[in-house]
Amino acid sequence: MHTIFENLDVSGEGPLYRRLKAAIAEAVANGKLERGAALPPERDLAEASGVSRVTVRRAIAELTREGLLTRRQGAGTFVARPVERIEQSLKRLSSFTEDMQARGMKPHSQWLERGLMPASDDEARRLGIAAGTQIARLSRIRFADNMPMAIEHSALPQDVLDAPQEVNGSLYSVLSERGRRPVRATERISACVLDDHQAELLAVSPGAPALFILRTAFDAEGRVVEVTGTYYRSDVYDLIAELTFQSVGSAVAYVADQDAV
Amino acid sequence: MHTIFENLDVSGEGPLYRRLKAAIAEAVANGKLERGAALPPERDLAEASGVSRVTVRRAIAELTREGLLTRRQGAGTFVARPVERIEQSLKRLSSFTEDMQARGMKPHSQWLERGLMPASDDEARRLGIAAGTQIARLSRIRFADNMPMAIEHSALPQDVLDAPQEVNGSLYSVLSERGRRPVRATERISACVLDDHQAELLAVSPGAPALFILRTAFDAEGRVVEVTGTYYRSDVYDLIAELTFQSVGSAVAYVADQDAV
DNA sequence: AAGTGGTCTAGACCACTTG
DNA sequence: AAGTGGTCTAGACCACTTG
Secondary structure, X not given: OOHHHOOOOOOOOOOHHHHHHHHHHHHHXXXXXXXXXXXXXXXXXXXXXXXXXXXXXXXXXXXXXOOOEEEEOOOEEEEOOOOOOEEEEOOEOOOHHHHHHHOOOOEEEEEEEEEEEEXXXXXXXHHOOOXXXXXXXXXXXXXXXXXXXXXXXXXXXXXXXXXXXXXXOOHHHHHHHOOOOOOEEEEEEEEEEOOHHHHHHOOOOOOOEEEEEXXXXXXXXXXXXXXXXXXXXXXXXXXXXXXXXXXXXXXXXXXXXXXXX | OOHHHOOOOOOOOOOHHHHHHHHHXXXXXXXXXXXXXXXXXXXXXHHHHOOOHHHHHHHHHHHHHOOOEEEEOOOEEEEOOOOXXXXXXXOEOOOHHHHHHHOOOOEEEEEEEEEEEEOOHXXXXXXXXXXXXXXXXXXXXXXXXXXXXXXXXXXXXXXXXXXXXXXXXXXXHHHHHOOXXXXXXXXXXXXXXXXXXXXXXXXXXXXXXXXXXXXEEEOXXXXXXXXXXXXXXXXXXXXXXXXXXXXXXXXXXXXXXXXXX
């Protein structure tokens, strides 16, 4: 076993599993445990620190969720390597296919659902149509260079897309051909943890965090042409926003800022 | 015990705790368990479903992280109530104080750190100065109507803010007075899970998801005047972005879109 | 005082990889 | 075959609330 973990010191205040978490995190921060290095087996860690294996597992499970460690059944537990993150600008309304190609990565999709079907209550409300109306629904896992990146659920009115089976790669290229490509969109961004099913689809540990983006896209006339909810793996995906102090030509906003900031 | 949970059916494939999770999630989705309703005690659930209490706790712990349930030690486990979420636009560079006041909420801060101190390597790199140079560091918990909303860590060059102790409410109002308010910023947005310490500061369960925003703010001359990392509780905070298909007057970008989308 | 969630143990067996 | 993580149990005791 690695010398750091002989007679591992877990003295201190508070629950044992937290002290163990702190001790392991400390070893990584200190560089005593290098990136990619294997931790001792859980049973050895338990013996060395004098705690039960259940408690060791709890400490490791939480550090794994926090992104510090990775576990592979049968293989071991390792210090996570920092990955090169993908940056997605929040300025331009672009497609996943386009974005990945622009980065020199090869995109592909694994379809979960693709067809015409009745809108759920949520979908109907967001699309501004009656519940039960026929819509095009597209659900897929998005890959870049064979790595699962995101789970995407799209809904479009049937008059915007009446042949969803024709969508293979980029949805927006199909909409462009039909002259129904959206010109603007609003996105609501939140953080969540993936449930068991989602985690499996994205090949990450259950309980891993993700960015959830709910996009509502409009055509030039202001009609909703697409509503898409996407779960992005947060271990590889960052969003980039640019903000300015005042809107151009907005004297009113400027005065308000001066008072309230 | 609630009738749904008498002889709880956890038959099926896969691990017991996942079947139990699915059964509880199903009861909530069906409306058999209403928002705010109490679940039976863990010991009763274990008996009713014929599994051990450890397994019941695992199922409940994961549903709690996913936001479906809330637990209060000594009191019980309850179906989470949907909360009114705060929407934060990603367009305008505004201050927390201003944003909360605009919503009719009362902001205040609890200081974790506030003073002049040597820059860490990370801070120095982000501010574009030499490591160890004296900077102003401001760390605090941000509250709105006495609810903890975010943990904020700011770093500013000393020439921008040489008296950090003077900052009480809005940092930007102090910078405005000194003529050093930033005019634009870039933000990098990611999702993470809160560690034990952060979760305690924000009064949420350990392992809860959060939005992490790293802001770099610039003055009119393009100098970095502020670098701030903020953890926002994701159960109350949403970000709102607006995207457009093409940049105004950018014919080149338009042609590129046509090809690649 | 009684009830409920939180922490912890020792041990068993299963699933997966070859450290 | 041996090693490692994954699931599960029965039971004990602690911390906190009053369901």
